Amino acid sequence: MSLAMHAIALCLRVTAKPGSSTAERAQKRMRKPNGSTQPPAPLSRRHDVSEPQVSGFACWTVMPRGKTVTLDAMYLHGGAYTGEITKQH
Known part of the structure; x- marks a missing residue:
């Protein structure tokens, strides 16, 4: 693992992982209720955001506003569906 990845892992351990530091x-x-599954509001200011349903699941589509799309990317959120989407995602 690179030095940069070690630094990122340490930062995440300190800031984001305390809630998962032990099994308990x-x-x-x-067990806590999940928050909103909607993307952060600021995303809609610069992008066209839609929510097509695929087999009964919300699948968010984000496209640049006013630009021609030439490439596609698919993001599959990890975390075993235990947490809502966050700004970093």
């Missing part, structure tokens, strides 16, 4: 904490965090 992780189970408690996963």
